[in-house]
Amino acid sequence: xxxxxxxxxxxxxxxxxxxxxxxxxxxxxxxxxxxxxxxxxxxxxxxxxxxxxxxxxxxxxxxxxxxxxxxxxxxxxxxxxxxxxxxxxxxxxxxxxxxxxxxxxxxxxxxxxxxxxxxxxxxxxxxxxxxxxxxxxxxxxxxxxxxxxxxxxxxxxxxxxxxxxxxxxxxxxxxxxxxxxxxxxxxxxxxxxxxxxxxxxxxxxxxxxxxxxxxxxxxxxxxxxxxxxxxxxxxxxxxxxxxxxxxxxxxxxxxxxxxxxxxxxxxxxxxxxxxxxxxxxxxxxxxxxxxxxxxxxxxxxxxxxxxxxxxxxxxxxxxxxxxxxxxxxxxxxxxxxxxxxxxxxxxxxxxxxxxxxxxxxxxxxxxxxxxxxxxxxxxxxxxxxxxxxxxxxxxxxxxxxxxxxxxxxxxxxxxxxxxxxxxxxxxxxxxxxxxxxxxxxx
Amino acid sequence: xxxxxxxxxxxxxxxxxxxxxxxxxxxxxxxxxxxxxxxxxxxxxxxxxxxxxxxxxxxxxxxxxxxxxxxxxxxxxxxxxxxxxxxxxxxxxxxxxxxxxxxxxxxxxxxxxxxxxxxxxxxxxxxxxxxxxxxxxxxxxxxxxxxxxxxxxxxxxxxxxxxxxxxxxxxxxxxxxxxxxxxxxxxxxxxxxxxxxxxxxxxxxxxxxxxxxxxxxxxxxxxxxxxxxxxxxxxxxxxxxxxxxxxxxxxxxxxxxxxxxxxxxxxxxxxxxxxxxxxxxxxxxxxxxxxxxxxxxxxxx
Numbered sequence: 026x027x028x029x030x031x032x033x034x035x036x037x038x039x040x041x042x043x044x045x046x047x048x049x050x051x052x053x054x055x056x057x058x059x060x061x062x063x064x065x066x067x068x069x070x071x072x073x074x075x076x077x078x079x080x081x082x083x084x085x086x087x088x089x090x091x092x093x094x095x096x097x098x099x100x101x102x103x104x105x106x107x108x109x110x111x112x113x114x115x116x117x118x119x120x121x122x123x124x125x126x127x128x129x130x131x132x133x134x135x136x137x138x139x140x141x142x143x144x145x146x147x148x149x150x151x152x153x154x155x156x157x158x159x160x161x162x163x164x165x166x167x168x169x170x171x172x173x174x175x176x177x178x179x180x181x182x183x184x185x186x187x188x189x190x191x192x193x194x195x196x197x198x199x200x201x202x203x204x205x206x207x208x209x210x211x212x213x214x215x216x217x218x219x220x221x222x223x224x225x226x227x228x229x230x231x232x233x234x235x236x237x238x239x240x241x242x243x244x245x246x247x248x249x250x251x252x253x254x255x256x257x258x259x260x261x262x263x264x265x266x267x268x269x270x271x272x273x274x275x276x277x278x279x280x281x282x283x284x285x286x287x288x289x290x291x292x293x294x295x296x297x298x299x300x301x302x303x304x305x306x307x308x309x310x311x312x313x314x315x316x317x318x319x320x321x322x323x324x325x326x327x328x329x330x331x332x333x334x335x336x337x338x339x340x341x342x343x344x345x346x347x348x349x350x351x352x353x354x355x356x357x358x359x360x361x362x363x364x365x366x367x368x369x370x371x372x373x374x375x376x377x378x379x380x381x382x383x384x385x386x387x388x389x390x391x392x393x394x395x396x397x398x399x400x401x402x403x404x405x406x407x408x409x410x411x412x413x414x415x416x417x418x419x420x421x422x423x424x425x426x427x428x429x430x431x432x433x434x435x436x437x438x439x440x441x442x443x444x445x446x447x448x449x450x451x452x453x454x455x456x457x458x459x460x461x462x463x464x465x466x467x
Numbered sequence: 468x469x470x471x472x473x474x475x476x477x478x479x480x481x482x483x484x485x486x487x488x489x490x491x492x493x494x495x496x497x498x499x500x501x502x503x504x505x506x507x508x509x510x511x512x513x514x515x516x517x518x519x520x521x522x523x524x525x526x527x528x529x530x531x532x533x534x535x536x537x538x539x540x541x542x543x544x545x546x547x548x549x550x551x552x553x554x555x556x557x558x559x560x561x562x563x564x565x566x567x568x569x570x571x572x573x574x575x576x577x578x579x580x581x582x583x584x585x586x587x588x589x590x591x592x593x594x595x596x597x598x599x600x601x602x603x604x605x606x607x608x609x610x611x612x613x614x615x616x617x618x619x620x621x622x623x624x625x626x627x628x629x630x631x632x633x634x635x636x637x638x639x640x641x642x643x644x645x646x647x648x649x650x651x652x653x654x655x656x657x658x659x660x661x662x663x664x665x666x667x668x669x670x671x672x673x674x675x676x677x678x679x680x681x682x683x684x685x686x687x688x689x690x691x692x693x694x695x696x697x698x699x700x701x702x703x704x705x706x707x708x709x710x711x712x713x714x715x716x717x718x719x720x721x722x723x724x725x726x727x728x729x730x731x732x733x734x735x736x737x738x739x740x741x742x743x744x745x746x747x748x749x750x751x752x753x754x755x756x757x758x759x760x761x762x763x764x765x766x767x768x
Contacts, residue, residue, distance in 0.1 A: 109730055112515065112516040112733075113515070113516050115516075116516050116517075116518070131731070131732065131733055135514055135516075135517075135733050136516075138517065139514070139516055139517030139518070140517075141516070141517075231625075232625060232713075232714070233597075233624055233625050233710065233713070234711065235711060235713055289602075289603065290602060290603060291601075291602020291603060291608070291620070291621070291622035291625070292602075292622065292625070293622040293625025293626060293714055294600060294601065294602040294621070294622030294623050294624045294625035294626065295601065295602060295603065295622070295625070296597065299601060299603075299604075303603060303604075308603075429732050429733065430732055432731075433727060433731075433732075436713065437712075437713065437714075437715050437716060438715075440625075440713050440714035440715050441714070441715045444626075444627045444714055444715065446627060446715065
């Protein structure tokens, strides 16, 4: 019996411990905001990869050094985990003061609608942010206060990094075969045929994870449509429709590439990382994805890679999918809004730009003039591509931001079309059903 | 049953219940309350984090039964029952029948190996098989090429024809060891006299299996049926780690649809509705199996 009693005590103790875990932590100190005596700023980010994490650690340490009495409590999570927990945490009185909140309706839009994010409009002037990023960039982090209209209204976040979707190519394979970077889309398609004829996989690609199929399709789409269309479609204004001739043509081009065998063998069964690994190992002349892959391709391989933007149809301007990375936002109920805003300003400072560039990531801010970062490499290619697009105002959008369900619809319908179960016309019609339903219910 | 009421002098009846308390408290707070909360949420339109939630009655249920995705997911779950329950039970019966009574060297080693998939986390299993099925570097396609069956090479997990059977067979691989161990234990309990008598009467091995082993294992088959079927209906992690429901909706299952609706699309109310319906379906099927298998406890004594 004694044994049983002991185990009962152990179990009850465990219960107590469990319940203690779920009770709220000690409340934050009652210091008024602005006072810098022992203030703890809680920051949640998703820069968990080693190189990225070092950048944030450095910036945090320098911020603490410049603000005596302030400590930053950093919690970095994988994006999936962050997305799942941050919405609940931002509603808590002891939630993160600053957190990275994904763009788009399901995340930032829903949080704005629930009144959990602080509008940053007052700080734009105070910190001179209009010199740091363009209005086109700001609109990606903007919503009307009811959270319903995307791309207008108040600013709710600032993004430290930028991304652009383009073509990575294997320099060794290109040189060995005497191929050069194509300058028109027609040249690009001719090159695909030539690479295929040489017995090499033209584009390393896999649709098992789904989302990169959207990038593949939308990269071609961006060459056919106007910047206005992409803006209207993404922000859900001016009665944009998905069921257009241009979108059908883009889908058809993608399908033709698949039929011509331009993608990796068995591409429907290959995941995104697997496809990148094949490319990195030299199995494939090109791959179409975002500039975020550059740091990965610059280490741990004996192959040398370059990057170019998918060229426009002859006589037509180039536009590419791109944007700024996941922004930092401030919890509306934070006790230290001004300090949090200062932190945001530090995250998009020239110093931050320099550190991101050193880590091989394209910063959303321009690099300081005296920057010593080496740009004679793959990183330089991606930086050049971003700067070119920015200058020509040709930064497109991730079309899966358009509605909360369109990501699932696009992935599923693209897989069906590529699998031969539907036609390009069926594809655009099916996506339009999702999109029209959203516009109607909005 | 006689000894159940026996108590030491002075020992209260109440004390017995006390031993159940810790488990009950954990169950009550971490399982029962969330179930009730899920049921309540299914009558609301709620995104999961804003302060206000709108009561909409049974609208979620109305929407659910006209949602083609839900019907597709449920029908995929039913296919999964074949792979999770029926095939593993058949393999388990076969293996336990041929393993019983033989003095195979390393018997316990093989028993452990066959059971091993059951104790590996499903996500690990998923990652492992994703590699196995990889069209370029995976061993399955490579072996096919090696034996000259190049035309059989497939984009397994990305193929509209093969994705569902491919993911399903992972389930069979995970479950059959569990069934086998359950049946091996059960066979020990069947009196050997029955086999000897049957053998004297001229029954061959197959007949002995059909007329003695299978009926003798009725209780175990019932247990295996219920546990594997529940796994088949609530499968989520395996799909998440392999196909994410694709290609198209080929491998979309109810568990994944709940995650997609509640977490990705901010529709907690609708996700809760699917979860509630799934719970009812699982309860109903478990009840039916128990009825068909008879009262398992009595059959086993």
